[in-house]
Amino acid sequence: MARFNENAIETKGVIVFSGYLTLRPDTTPKFTAKAPKLLAGERSMYLSVSVPAAHFKAPQLSARISIPETYASEFSVDVAAAENALSSALGVDVVVSLKTGE
Numbered sequence: 001m002a003r004f005n006e007n008a009i010e011t012k013g014v015i016v017f018s019g020y021l022t023l024r025p026d027t028t029p030k031f032t033a034k035a036p037k038l039l040a041g042e043r044s045m046y047l048s049v050s051v052p053a054a055h056f057k058a059p060q061l062s063a064r065i066s067i068p069e070t071y072a073s074e075f076s077v078d079v080a081a082a083e084n085a086l087s088s089a090l091g092v093d094v095v096v097s098l099k100t101g102e
Contacts (some may be wrong), residue, residue, distance in 0.1 A: 006032040010053055018048045 008017050019033045022044045030036075036044055079096050086094040 013053050014050050015053050015056070016045070016048055016050050020044050021047050 007019050009016055010016075019031050020036055021029055021031050022036045022038065022042055023029050024039070024042045030049070036042075038044055077098060079098065082096045083094050086096070
């Protein structure tokens, strides 16, 4: 179990956030860690929200493509086309970068 602060605890891959949701008909709801002092017309409720910890970890994919030196002068990469194709296929924003061999 990991405790991030008094209102967020991670257990078994799930982060539980707890606090108070304050509602008022004419404004945006707000979530606070401590019990709020309510104004006239406001209502508050205590909430616990469980979110998988994986939602806070950005996935990172990488690939290594080696091109023999004999073909290097003939080879080119359309980075924009690769980004667009991957973005369309995966449904996420994709950034493609090229690095010279290591």
